[in-house]
Amino acid sequence: MYAIGSAVELALQHRLPRALIVSDSLSVLEALKRGKFNSGTDPITLRTCQLFHEATTVGTVIKCLWIPSHSYIHGNDIADILANEGRYSGDPPNIPAGPQELWPRFGKELKHSWTAEFFDICAHKAHVYATFYDGSALSNTSWFNKVDRPRRFISTILRLRSGHCLTPHYLHRMGLRDSDSCDCGVTGDIVHVFFGCSENFSASAELYAALSSHRFPLPINIYEAIFSDRLDVLDLLIEFLVKCRIAL
Structure with a gap:
């Protein structure tokens, strides 16, 4: 998605009348084609859609074409080589991340911090609970979640x-x-x-x-x-x- 957005941005910078963007990511192209977004949509996708809209506004015709990956297509192989070289050359791009990318790590760190603070409090105010409760088995769901009792x-x-x-x-x-x-x-x-x-x-x-x-x-x-x-x-x-x- 980021690469497609960058290609659209490049076409706008050079004021190209038309451009063909070739990608082997079918899921990304289908997502752009559906055009259904909500509050949970990541910033990269929103940025790419905005760039497509700008291209339409200035009269730049941009088409997208899907090609299968790893199919011995010369142009696609060259693109893969350049992409891999770009990963290790110069400074990495500053790519914004949305909730889907940030939450797993943030959630893990938040749980770890909460657990440590919880048992620190228990050691002073609820030592019996801290003694007998297995903190290593702390779950995201309650122990009675599937208990068939009144x-x-x-x-x-x-x-x-x-x-x-x-x-x-x-x-x-x-x-x-x-x-x-x-x-x-x-x-x-x-x-x-x-x-x-x-x-x-x-x-x-x-x-x-x-x-x-x-x-x-x-x-x-x-x-x-x-x-x-x-x-x-x-x-x-x-x-x-x-x-x-x-x-x-």
Whole structure:
């Protein structure tokens, strides 16, 4: 596209009455023929179309001809040789780039920068999340994107992972509860809710045994289960909360 635009520009500079531009890029010629452009069209294509319009305005007749590449056409072979020589001679041309050319690299750098800053913040404000979340597996889509579970299931797991759930400890920290103690008298954090509360001893024992059967290392850290990518493990956590009538 850039080469065709440069050829049109050259024809205008020399005030040629007519010119034939030969190219082996069928896709570029078809794009110019369709003439359908939008806000996402790259600057090089827009520039080439503008030059064609200028040529029409001043009366320069320009035709384009497609020829197959690598077909032993003498003129085309010479053009390829000159093009390759031009790549390594003199200063490279200053070619403007559009979103299609810039975004892949910019998006990659933006994701890398965001990830580094995110885990830096987690190390100071959410050390549990930073400890158990696998940053190397950070995806562009959410973990629950294809999870066939109710909305309440997903929101509960998200609250458990972030620590922003309705435990006595968190509510006290937010100033919404006078004490951080559970009804049993012990600090009511997430670990206590699942494994430490005497009021749920039987259900906790069943959950511990079920998680043990899934080969979690002993003694079981409840956060290993909370951050598990296995739905059957997450189902066990939700079943425990439902059985004990705990709303988080």
